[in-house]
Amino acid sequence: MPNYTKKDFPTHNVRRFLEPGPIVLVSSEHKGETNIMTMGWHMVMEFQPSLVGCIISSANHSFEMIRKSRQCVINIPTEDIATTVVKIGNSSGRDIDKFAEFGLTAAPGTHVRAPLIAECYANFECRLVDASQVKKYNMFIFEVVKAHVATAPKVPKTIHYRGDGEFMISGANTSRYRRLFRPEML
Amino acid sequence: MPNYTKKDFPTHNVRRFLEPGPIVLVSSEHKGETNIMTMGWHMVMEFQPSLVGCIISSANHSFEMIRKSRQCVINIPTEDIATTVVKIGNSSGRDIDKFAEFGLTAAPGTHVRAPLIAECYANFECRLVDASQVKKYNMFIFEVVKAHVATAPKVPKTIHYRGDGEFMISGANTSRYRRLFRPEML
Numbered sequence A, B: 001m002p003n004y005t006k007k008d009f010p011t012h013n014v015r016r017f018l019e020p021g022p023i024v025l026v027s028s029e030h031k032g033e034t035n036i037m038t039m040g041w042h043m044v045m046e047f048q049p050s051l052v053g054c055i056i057s058s059a060n061h062s063f064e065m066i067r068k069s070r071q072c073v074i075n076i077p078t079e080d081i082a083t084t085v086v087k088i089g090n091s092s093g094r095d096i097d098k099f100a101e102f103g104l105t106a107a108p109g110t111h112v113r114a115p116l117i118a119e120c121y122a123n124f125e126c127r128l129v130d131a132s133q134v135k136k137y138n139m140f141i142f143e144v145v146k147a148h149v150a151t152a153p154k155v156p157k158t159i160h161y162r163g164d165g166e167f168m169i170s171g172a173n174t175s176r177y178r179r180l181f182r183p184e185m186l
Helices: A061-069 A079-090 B061-069 B079-090
Strands: A006-009 A024-030 A033-039 A042-046 A051-055 A071-076 A122-130 A139-150 A159-163 A166-174 B006-009 B024-030 B033-039 B042-046 B051-055 B071-076 B122-130 B139-150 B159-163 B166-174
Touching: A006 A122, A024 A061, A033 A061, A033 A079, A042 B051, A051 A122, A051 B042, A061 A071, A071 A139, A079 A159, B006 B122, B024 B061, B033 B061, B033 B079, B051 B122, B061 B071, B071 B139, B079 B159
Parallel strands: none
Antiparallel strands: A006 A139, A024 A033, A024 A071, A042 A051, A042 B042, A051 A139, A071 A122, A122 A139, A159 A166, A166 B166, B006 B139, B024 B033, B024 B071, B042 B051, B051 B139, B071 B122, B122 B139, B159 B166
């Protein structure tokens, strides 16, 4: 299991880790119970406030926990725990305590009661700021109120889901196109 | 420039290409004018109907073209045209005809007037089905009504934006975790 040292990270820049499209783990807490789910359908919506839109199927045990507690943590797992990520997606918090079952460490957050997953590269503490699209689309709009990111490596090896049981593993990072960018377009 | 042969692809399965989180090119048409923009903030919202949520800044020339024409094409570019993708994001349709400027081929769609970009690996013809979140979040909810995907390669080498002028290039594809998935969770 990875063991990261983390630093505070500016919330307006969490797009650095979310925009490339990794699978994330969403941890939640409601009335003393915790849970974890895997999630692939999410997008950055705004820099500041730092908004992230997420689709959470109402079939998930996490759905009501997050809807009622109005908070969660978005955690970024890396390739070294891919097997655990799949197993988390294959099981339900109705049946098991996922932190215990998968040997993950629930670390306390600073702004929400939902626990951070210590073994993930980054943890974004989120408050549900707009539930107006939950009924129609299962869409939750969260504000990232606190971000914790590992000090190393600089770029995480993330896992990206393709459906049908296939993953893409993040490849090379490149700044070779950087000189082409107009600064205001970065 | 790549030269793809394409086949019809089931619209409910476009998540195969969108869920890993690539930068996409959005092409549009309004009153005889065409345009292209780069976009990194998008997510799959539903399989069927095939829904995709997108954030399009109102600063973009494409914003009003898409809002008024209520359609667009989401195109998936690959690494071989990354330089063009950056240049498209650095320029405005107010000033130039992007298809002409960047030597791209506007191919006709079957369901929308917005042109497909032939040099992209996949093209998803979209209708704007919900504009209710445009004012508050610049969020457009599109239905993919027709999908065209290259017959080869099986997996495209996509580009994923990290901000600050850095890209992640898609890495290895793996089915090694497939046996862990419960079939209904795929």
